[in-house]
Amino acid sequence: MSAKADDFRCGIVTLIGRPNTGKSTLMNRLIGQKIAITSHKPQTTRGQIRTIYTDEEAQIIFIDTPGIHIAKNKLGNYMVSVARGALKDIDAVLFMAEPVVTIDEVEKDLLKRLSTADIPVLIILNKEDLFSEEEYEAAKSLYEAQAPFAEVTTVSALKGEGTEALLKKIKGFLPYGEALYDEDELTDQPVRDIAAEIIREKALRLLTDEVPHGIAVQIEKMRERETNAGEGITDISAAVICERESHKGIIIGKGGRMLKKIGQSAREDIERLLDGKVNLQLFVKVRKDWRDDETQLKSLGYRKT
Numbered sequence: 001m002s003a004k005a006d007d008f009r010c011g012i013v014t015l016i017g018r019p020n021t022g023k024s025t026l027m028n029r030l031i032g033q034k035i036a037i038t039s040h041k042p043q044t045t046r047g048q049i050r051t052i053y054t055d056e057e058a059q060i061i062f063i064d065t066p067g068i069h070i071a072k073n074k075l076g077n078y079m080v081s082v083a084r085g086a087l088k089d090i091d092a093v094l095f096m097a098e099p100v101v102t103i104d105e106v107e108k109d110l111l112k113r114l115s116t117a118d119i120p121v122l123i124i125l126n127k128e129d130l131f132s133e134e135e136y137e138a139a140k141s142l143y144e145a146q147a148p149f150a151e152v153t154t155v156s157a158l159k160g161e162g163t164e165a166l167l168k169k170i171k172g173f174l175p176y177g178e179a180l181y182d183e184d185e186l187t188d189q190p191v192r193d194i195a196a197e198i199i200r201e202k203a204l205r206l207l208t209d210e211v212p213h214g215i216a217v218q219i220e221k222m223r224e225r226e227t228n229a230g231e232g233i234t235d236i237s238a239a240v241i242c243e244r245e246s247h248k249g250i251i252i253g254k255g256g257r258m259l260k261k262i263g264q265s266a267r268e269d270i271e272r273l274l275d276g277k278v279n280l281q282l283f284v285k286v287r288k289d290w291r292d293d294e295t296q297l298k299s300l301g302y303r304k305t
Contacts (some may be wrong), residue, residue, distance in 0.1 A: 009058040011174035016065050018269060021096040022126040026157035027051055027064045028241065030167060034269075035187045035194065036226030051187045058171045059179040070282070092120040092173035095150065099131045099139035103146055111147045120173045121150035124166070131155040141174065192219045193301070195270050199238055199282070202265040206258065211250055214243040214291065216300045233277040236270070239285045248284045259284065 015023040028034045031053045049064040093114060097107065115123050117217045123143050125136060140152045152167065155162035187194070196217040203215055221237040240259070242248055259282055267280040290296040 005040045006176060007176065008176065009171055009174035010177045010179050011058075011059075012063065012089070013092045013094060013170055013173070014063045014065060014090050015094045015096055017096035018104075021098055022065050022157040023094075023096045024049075025241060026094075026096065026124070026126065026155065026163075027062050029160055030060075030062065031186055033186055035189065047301065049187070049189060052181045052185050053167075054179060054181070054183045054185075059181065059183075060167075060170055061180065088150065089305040090119060092122065092170065093117070093177060094170070095121055095123045095147075097123060097125055097139075097143065098127055099125050099135045100142070101138070108146065111150075115147065115149050121147065122169060122173075123147060123150045123152045125154045126157050128154045128161060129159055130273055172255055188216065189275070192222055194273060195219060195222065195236060195266075196238065198269045199240070199262065199280075200231070200272070200303050202262045203240060204270075206262055207250065211242065211247050214247060215251070216241040218300055222226070227238050227288055229275065233279055234270075234274055235281075236281045237281045237283075239283055241285050241290060243287065243291065245286055248286050251284050 015027060017023060026049075027049075031051045035049065035051050042129075051062045053062065073089070095111070095114065125139055126144070128136060131139075136154055140154075143150070143152050151169075153162070153166065155166055157163070170232040181188075197221050200215065200217045203211075203217070207215075218239045218241060220238065220239055222234065224232060224234050227233055240251055240262070242251055249260075250258070253261070263280050263282045266282075267278050270280065271278045287293075287296055290300070
């Protein structure tokens with residue numbers, strides 16, 4: 001970076017809130033590229049995802065987190081602990097929410113924790129394109145009363161409305177200092193992890209509601225090679241993990257059509273990620289009740305730090 005520490009800001013900002021409030025969508029929008037997966041199903045994000053926004057004025061390291069919820073299994077406990085752990089050693093918090101008439105106990109508990117964190121908190125009411133001005137004003141007053149220590153603003157993460165003003169606000173929270181990452185870096189996530197998450201996203205989007213929460217994706221093999229024609233290609237072999245034999249049949253689909261559909265959709269995104277050809281092979285494994293098995297959770301990368 002050419003910017004000097006005395007006129008350049010750099011810091012870490014955590015996005016936190018209930019499931020499906022648009023945290024990942026907003027982060028992708030702010031950095032200008034899709035890194036975190038998204039879907040309409042809750043609890044899509046399972047771990048911390050770091051992305052980096054850099055311009056001439058500042059570098060913002062965003063930490064996307066799983067939605068805070070009442071955990072029903074060990075995977076849920078892991079996700080909640082990851083989200084709460086992301087409140088340490090940061091410079092600001094973006095608390096994502098939607099315009100609501102009441103604030104539930106989960107959000108109240110989280111706001112109580114934030115009130116003693118001694119860092120700036122910005123409450124972002126998302127999806128402003130879906131609600132009336134009156135609904136927004138009522139929700140804004142509600143959150144201001146519940147969290148007088150925080151500033152409240154509005155955006156539409158999906159449409160990008162209000163995001164330029166939001167970036168300006170975030171920069172004001174950051175300390176002066178040199179950039180921590182090169183200006184062309186967008187994430188510190190390993191490519192294998194991003195590829196696995198892309199596959200899981202496609203499964204989330206294409207499968208019925210009864211299956212998605214019980215699936216994970218594990219990259220078994222990923223290597224680059226040169227074809228006979230002299231072109232580069234990346235071979236990826238990945239397992240879609242599910243909890244039931246009946247789920248395995250749904251994921252594969254009649255004649256293998258659903259698994260093929262998931263693979264085709266994922267391959268297109270992974271090729272954009274790698275900027276090259278990809279040979280993606282998917283298969284399905286059953287690991288009974290893996291979401292409540294500590295050993296299996298760790299083997300799939302869900303390790304508490």
